[in-house]
Amino acid sequence: MIDTIGSIDLTYSTGRPRIVRTPGAIEKVKNRADAGGRVSIRKLARDLRISRTSIHRILKKDLKYNAYKKKVQPFLTDAHKAKRKAFANWVRINFRKEKTMRILFSDEKDFDIDGVYNLQSDRVWAPSRAIANEKGGIVEKRKFPQKVMVWLGACSNGISSLVIFEEGTVDHARYIKEMLPVALKYGNKVFDND
Structure with a gap:
C-alpha cells in the first residue's frame, strides 16, 4: 500500500459497511430534527422506517445532538420590554x-x-x-x-x-x-x- 499510494491509511473501511446509518439517512434525520417543534425518536423511527436505536445513534453520535427540556418563561411583547427598559433607566437616573x-x-x-x-x-x-x-x-x-x-x-x-x-x-x-x-x-x- 505504501508503494502504490504513499500512505499507510486505508482507502476503504475494512469493517462491515453501514446499511442504515448512511449519509442519506443522516440527512433525513437532520432535516426532520431541524424543522423545529417536538421530534419524537419513536415517530421518526416509524416515519423513516429505521429502528429507534439507529435513530438515537444518528442523533447522538453522527449529528452530536442532545435532547433538551423546553423552558417556560413569561410571555413578553415588545411593549412590555420597552416599559421594563424605560423603568430601569428611570430607576438608574x-x-x-x-x-x-x-x-x-x-x-x-x-x-x-x-x-x-x-x-x-x-x-x-x-x-x-x-x-x-x-x-x-x-x-x-x-x-x-x-x-x-x-x-x-x-x-x-x-x-x-x-x-x-x-x-x-x-x-x-x-x-x-x-x-x-x-x-x-x-x-x-x-x-x-x-
Missing part, C-alpha cells in the same frame, strides 16, 4: 445608592401543611411493593389540605418579622390590615423614621 438602601423587598408564599412530594425523584428501594410500603412507600395526602400563607420583608439592614395568615382567604383588605402595619413598623424601626 432617579435613585442613588442611598435611596436603594431604603427599599423593602417583600414576598409571600403559600405552604401546604401536608408538604410537597416529587414522585419522580422520591423513590424507595425494596425487593417488593409490600416491603416498599412498609418502608414508607405510601404518601398520604388530603384532598383539600390546609394551607398557610407567610409574608416576609427584607432590606439592606435585615429581615422583617414573619406574618402568618393562618385561616381564610387573603384578599387585598386583609392583606393591608394585617401585613401593612408590620411593614410600616419594621420600616420605621430600621430606617429611623418617627
